[in-house]
Amino acid sequence: MMKMMDFFPKFDAFMKESHPDADYSVNAEKCRLSLRLIEQIYYKHDSIQNQLFAAQKSRAAEDEKALWDLRDTQDWIASLSATVYKYGSLRDRTRATLCCAYHHALHDRFFVARDLIQVSHAGETALNLEILTQILFNRVLTQLGLCAFRMGRIPDAHQCLMEVCAQNKARELKKNAFRVLKRALGARFLMKLMNRSRFW
Numbered sequence: 001m002m003k004m005m006d007f008f009p010k011f012d013a014f015m016k017e018s019h020p021d022a023d024y025s026v027n028a029e030k031c032r033l034s035l036r037l038i039e040q041i042y043y044k045h046d047s048i049q050n051q052l053f054a055a056q057k058s059r060a061a062e063d064e065k066a067l068w069d070l071r072d073t074q075d076w077i078a079s080l081s082a083t084v085y086k087y088g089s090l091r092d093r094t095r096a097t098l099c100c101a102y103h104h105a106l107h108d109r110f111f112v113a114r115d116l117i118q119v120s121h122a123g124e125t126a127l128n129l130e131i132l133t134q135i136l137f138n139r140v141l142t143q144l145g146l147c148a149f150r151m152g153r154i155p156d157a158h159q160c161l162m163e164v165c166a167q168n169k170a171r172e173l174k175k176n177a178f179r180v181l182k183r184a185l186g187a188r189f190l191m192k193l194m195n196r197s198r199f200w
Helices: 002-018 027-041 046-059 062-068 073-087 090-106 110-120 122-126 131-150 154-185 187-196
Strands: none
Touching: 027 073, 027 090, 046 062, 073 090, 090 110, 090 122, 090 131, 110 122, 110 131, 122 131, 131 154
């Protein structure tokens, strides 16, 4: 994926030089790849991300080591999100916003995460989208509540976590997520998993 991110600007420039009149554009692919990268990064703390990059850099070939230089994940996610905001659909933009908010909350930037969700109206939008985006929104709210708790802001933590637990919303989403998993993994595998796990 890192190679693809490095490759896209070169490919875009090549297409513009070779076919200046063509309608072909790599913007949709750049958007899709940027969102995929955001979804691989947002839930990891910087300390884990730095260890991962250091391990990949030690194993990479000499010409690829520059791809695995340590990056500031906040700036990196912001630049990837800018691509998604520019070329993505409503669903893509909402998911990118929620991932950014989760990353801020994970790093104890409570006010930035809270303001990002409120200003962008990501919560209202996410509730009208598919189940997986609603689950992501609940994860963001939970992480925001934990962030507030770590900062000693108990009323804010209570508010965030109460919103997740209100009106059996979490149970309903878990049931819908179970349906999505059942379709993706197959009923037989999922039944084996349920028998082993006490979560369900």
